Amino acid sequence: MRDEVDARPSPVTEPCRLRSPRVPRAPHLPRPTAGAREAGSGRYGRLVASLGVLVVATLVATAARAQGKPPEASAPAVPVLPPRVRAQVDVPYPEGARGDAVVVLRLLVGATGSVDEVSAQSGVEPFAGASVAAARAWSFDPATRDGKAIAARIRFEVRFHEPAPADASAATPEPARAAAHGAAAADEPVEVRVRGHRAPPGASSLERAEVRQLPGAFGDPFRALDALPGVTPIVSGLPFFYVRGAPPGNVGYFLDGVKVPYLFHVGAGPSVIHPAMVERVELYPGGYPARFGRFAGGIVSADTTAPRSDLHGEGNVRLFDVGTLVETGFAGGKGTALVGGRYSYTAALLSLIAKDTQLDYRDYQARITYDVTSKDRLSLVTFGSYDLVAQTINGINNVLFASEFYRVDARYDHTFAPGTTLRAAVTLGFDQTRIPDQPRNSRSTSAAGRVELSHVVSDRALVRAGADATIEAYRADSRPYADPDDPDTQRFNALFPGRDDVTLGAWADVVLDLPRWQVIPGLRVDLYQSAGASAVGVDPRLASRLEITPKVHVIHTLGIAHQPPSFLIPIPGLAIGQLQGGLQTSIQSSAGVEVDLPQATTATVNVFDNVFQNMSDTLGVTQQRGLDGGFKEPRSLGSAAGAELYVRRKLTRRLGGYLSYTLSRSTRSVGNEHFLSAFDRTHVANAALAFDLGKNWRAGTRFTVYTGTPVVPPGNGSLIPPPRSLSPARDPAFYRLDLRLEKRWKLSETRWLAFVAEMMNATLHKEVLLGRTIGPVSIPSLGLEGAF
């Protein structure tokens, strides 16, 4: 369900193209002279602004369907009209300015026709500022889809021409003006791209604005992933999960295409990326696009917000941490700079009540973009995270857990033509983790380069392709003060040898928009080299969305994915180096139906069937069987099959909610033993409701319930254990209730302040996991949030 759309410049989805209706010229405006229309000819004081709707309008439909078909597929069936200027839109020529200038604005035109957001995408001061200030008062006939008013994001070009001296003297003391009159200045039809963002076939998408309303997610898009269908939690509150039977180590995390080693502070805390920087998060539970590879389970891909040149920011203060993010433009809107981060003062708090314990986490994000030309953009993005848990005993500080990672991503984006773009990027990384119980540090340094090309071949075909290369050097300190005979030490050394890994990959797919049918065939090839071993993964992918009726679509995904052996959970600087044991392989398939229901509600039903070969799911096969610190890598076969239901009405609506249910069965085979995965949960259900109480009060509740894990037959320790069963007894089911209450004060059109109280597991319910009672794990959160 998507009420708004954003204007990501991403060419991922092929836009439909519409001829906008011509907008009548404002009658009171002087018709520009020929000279005035010529660039740089400004001979008269008032001039012209040829205001064109330049493009890229992202139309969002207030009534648009969120999980529905992508814009490229829906456009031909759903007539979309762009916003049209309703009244005169003048921009005064800035006093004291000189020369001609061009400013490109990004406008969000709301469903009422008002300009809800405006920023200068390019242009110099003082012209950019003058344009932004003027644009706030503009009024439009809103865009429509299927006759219904919808919000739309568009780019607007304002051209300033310096008044000619003669005219200036004649006109003095009135300032020169540049008139802006929407499409009226453009006698030619205007091209508009419709970008009502819809998740690619088979993917689930979460937008930050909506996640903010989800109880138990603490406003964090990544923490909301466990509410999606196909996701099976390991334990309540711990943000590591199985995805359609694939263990946490087989789920890859990406931010703007950059691999992120893990998402959450101290394993279970807030995410390592400030939520305000995340536009949306998409979960690909299988059959994902060819762009993603090297993970055999699922993909979590987050997109950062588009750069904005207007000064804006967001901040929050909570019980345990404070976070902020600020972005502004420079160089007349050609450049943007963003800085954000989060700092935990739990260390200070804990020092008051538990002086011997230290819990510390922090992260940072920064981004600079600069439009060298209208078609070339340079970007530098960096982010990082640091966690520390330590305890002081007898005056000696013992680090129990510490981890950090840092990324710097330098990008160059070039637009050859509308729909044809190139991104070339280089990423540098450093990861490090203190291995508990060893204790020693394991680290990796990496350098990666990638090139991605997107090209619109025709109205029916979009070709995407890319290649990348990664070099990762893994090193671990020698274990201090250790018994050299300890098998744990030897296992660790064997499992995580110092080495240099090289990975090369290339991929391509085609988005074919056939009548009523979108099909995306793709292929990915990866070459892995690690510690003297090498392997090749060839991953064909196929996704399809077939329109049965405008409101009913049938979706299929099919894919093969390969991955080097993986550890229990993703840990920075720690990756198994046992490539000689072969790649993990998964064969993923799903089929489903998407239905747009009345009241802006969507429903999706999927069935899936995944097969895993040679998987290194230590977590799923060795629970209660002696993990030996987890430094083992038993290979197994696996399968997972099930059905998913997802009914959703956007949580940001006055009354919104969703129901997510997964019925699944996940099995493993080791040798001749066939058994349920240690974290197989037959039923996983989530239901959430968010409602507007009026007077800017908003409340939400979420109920989660799932089946207990299989009970492993009481073993004889390390003796030959009795075989596990495919129909074992189970631990008791678990449920929890999350609550959220928010009071918001709107300080101005763009500024607001909110008080948020949230409680995960408000009923203090305990969970039984693998025979042991845990908890209650409940997380309260009180905080103030604000934005400008």
Next chain:
Amino acid sequence: MKTRALAAIGAATMVIAAASAVGSPACVPADTRPPPGSLLLTVSPSAATQNGVVTTDGWAITFERVLVAMGNASLDDGCISYSEANYDRVLDVTATPGQKLGILHGLGQCDVRFRVSTPSTDALLGAGVAEADKTAMRTPGSDAYVPLGGVAVDVLASATRGADTKHLHLRFRPSLRYQRCTAGEADAAAVDLRSNVDLTYDLRIEAEALLRDDVDAAAPLRFDPFAAADTNGDGEITLDELRAVPLALVRDGGAFEAGTYVVDDAGVLRAGGPVAIETLGDYVYLVLMPTLPRFRDTGACTPTVRGPR
């Protein structure tokens, strides 16, 4: 304008650089703890276990093999533990004295703990021990005291008096955790680990303890009751045969009375508990076998039965 743009880029770059510096690499602290002391635990046979012994009733006892699966040595919370030896070994203690059990690192005064139990899959093999020995000890089995479990201690001995020769082969399956080790002084910590000081403590295995009249190390050794248990006269004395001998018949000296017992928190066997000790087999299996390990010659550790592994 260009100058301003460059200045802005420079400023923004500085911001990013500053942000990067805040979280500059290598924030994860290095190990700043002071150097610990180390404790090497070794295992040796008692003189009787290694060289044989003559009992008070005239039997010459020779211990041919004494396999003990032991390890997982650790320090308690009384001191700062730097590293433990979370693994086990299968040792034939008759093979050679001073076999390594594990190395512990730490600082301070604390207790030492270790375990005697069925070997793990990764158990290391001591001198004279073959993989087949470990496999045999890991093979699940049962006896009157452990319904299902591997073997923790396997004792093979022979006894000769005149022309009579008897063979004794006993397998013990319980999992025992030893703690509260003392070398003599009751309240003294088992070990005092000081920075850069390396210690070596020996755990002595006294197989002859199986023949004692009492748990006291000074109690006399007698083999006649064992020889008498060989009712079928095949020369092989088994646990089942020992279990057929009422304790009252062989302990008429009053050293130990049949009854029901319990081991209290201090490791002392007290009457009135749920454990029935009525036969010689019960007495050897439940009372004497846990006393095999000695801490630093004359010391002792308190065993706790943890059930089979």
